[in-house]
Amino acid sequence: MKILAIETSCDETAIAIVEFSGRKEKPTIKILTNLVSSQVKLHAKYGGVVPNIAKREHQKNLVPLLLQGMKEARIPSSKNGRKNEELQTGIEAILEREPELCGQILKKILPLKAPDIDAIAVTHGPGLAPALWVGINFAKSLAYTWNKPLIPVNHMEGHLYSAFLQNTGTKNNRLPITIPQFPALALLVSGGHTELVVMHGHGKYKIIGETLDDAAGEAFDKVARILGLGYPGGPEISRLAEKFPVSGNKLPVIKLPRPMLNSSDYNFSFSGLKTAALYLWQKIPRTPKTKIPVAKEFQNAVVEVLTEKTIRAAKEYKAKSILLGGGVAANQLLRITLAEKIKKERQKIDYRLPAANLTGDNALMISLAAFFAGKKKAPAKVGAEPNLKLS
Numbered sequence: 001m002k003i004l005a006i007e008t009s010c011d012e013t014a015i016a017i018v019e020f021s022g023r024k025e026k027p028t029i030k031i032l033t034n035l036v037s038s039q040v041k042l043h044a045k046y047g048g049v050v051p052n053i054a055k056r057e058h059q060k061n062l063v064p065l066l067l068q069g070m071k072e073a074r075i076p077s078s079k080n081g082r083k084n085e086e087l088q089t090g091i092e093a094i095l096e097r098e099p100e101l102c103g104q105i106l107k108k109i110l111p112l113k114a115p116d117i118d119a120i121a122v123t124h125g126p127g128l129a130p131a132l133w134v135g136i137n138f139a140k141s142l143a144y145t146w147n148k149p150l151i152p153v154n155h156m157e158g159h160l161y162s163a164f165l166q167n168t169g170t171k172n173n174r175l176p177i178t179i180p181q182f183p184a185l186a187l188l189v190s191g192g193h194t195e196l197v198v199m200h201g202h203g204k205y206k207i208i209g210e211t212l213d214d215a216a217g218e219a220f221d222k223v224a225r226i227l228g229l230g231y232p233g234g235p236e237i238s239r240l241a242e243k244f245p246v247s248g249n250k251l252p253v254i255k256l257p258r259p260m261l262n263s264s265d266y267n268f269s270f271s272g273l274k275t276a277a278l279y280l281w282q283k284i285p286r287t288p289k290t291k292i293p294v295a296k297e298f299q300n301a302v303v304e305v306l307t308e309k310t311i312r313a314a315k316e317y318k319a320k321s322i323l324l325g326g327g328v329a330a331n332q333l334l335r336i337t338l339a340e341k342i343k344k345e346r347q348k349i350d351y352r353l354p355a356a357n358l359t360g361d362n363a364l365m366i367s368l369a370a371f372f373a374g375k376k377k378a379p380a381k382v383g384a385e386p387n388l389k390l391s
């Protein structure tokens with residue numbers, strides 16, 4: 001089964017074409033192409049993602065990225081020379097609100113022969129509505145033009161499935177996928193979400209805890225902004241934290257709270273921690289060097305709360321596996337601390353981390369979720385669901 005996957009929920013335009021073979025319990029995959037075009041530099045000057053810029057960029061990037069992907073995947077893109085007015089009218093109706101994308105499809109995609117793929121998967125939420133709609137309407141127009149089924153995918157389900165692939169191998173290699181044992185507990189930490197999810201099987205989820213305010217990645221971004229660091233803030237904060245300890249300087253002793261560490265539920269709250277970091281930063285001498293202990297202590301606080309609650313939940317729900325996913329899963333301290341705490345438990349828990357190039361948004365993870373848990377849906381019934389939840 002060959003899946004073309006499309007991801008545009010935030011500020012990355014991503015396309016993957018992935019071939020799955022073998023039984024669903026023991027499949028192998030061949031990654032034919034996995035492309036991400038990041039808009040992060042464009043949004044950086046605003047300190048966060050601007051939805052309409054994201055929409056504009058997705059419109060601009062999707063067709064060139066798909067053509068590049070088809071070339072990499074060696075999917076023949078010979079022209080069939082057809083000039084099909086009926087198809088053209090249909091495409092124009094689907095892409096009524098994305099005229100630039102529509103023009104590119106009519107010019108560059110419509111004249112091509114339908115490629116050898118079995119389904120088109122697309123992220124339909126959660127995410128930014130204008131960004132999601134571009135990907136969805138693009139997927140719908142391809143499904144219509146090529147007569148292929150459409151599989152809508154939950155973005156967080158994609159992050160969860162990214163932990164099934166701990167490396168992406170070399171290009172065009174066949175990789176075996178070992179399915180983790182269920183129940184699995186997933187800690188999903190991204191710019192928009194922070195969730196603890198019990199997974200009882202493919203497509204069977206229960207959210208047992210989530211953030212009551214800011215997501216972990218969002219808190220990293222906001223504290224980075226307070227400290228005058230770049231966007232996205234996560235990598236900036238960890239880079240700075242690594243410089244600790246700074247020698248030869250009297251650094252202020254810094255202690256930040258661990259919000260909800262001891263609450264009886266599995267929810268999180270990072271907004272108070274961000275405010276505590278702000279007040280602290282306003283009180284101490286503000287120099288490039290004093291940023292270092294603040295970054296370090298902030299990162300320690302986030303990682304401590306995330307990992308403690310994950311371990312506690314894993315025990316209560318008797319998880320056989322722990323999966324980590326989402327942009328914040330790139331954080332080295334988080335990856336290592338969770339590994340150490342799992343080891344300390346001395347229970348046999350299979351710890352799954354996504355490959356380093358799969359922590360951020362990508363379309364490969366969307367193809368994985370589509371293959372294992374996806375369901376075809378009539379295109380007319382697929383729309384952007386900005387607040388979609390795993391269930």
Ligand code: KG4
Nearest residue numbers: 190191192217232234235327328331360361
């Ligand atoms: O999953 P993702 O790429 O996009 C969303 O779905 O939101 O996550 C992006 C988030 C950003 O907030 C970014 O600051 C954070 O992931 N992030 C990190 C690191 N790398 C990215 N947070 C902490 N440490 C990192 N190394």
Ligand code: ZN
Nearest residue numbers: 190327360361
């Ligand atoms: Zn994401």
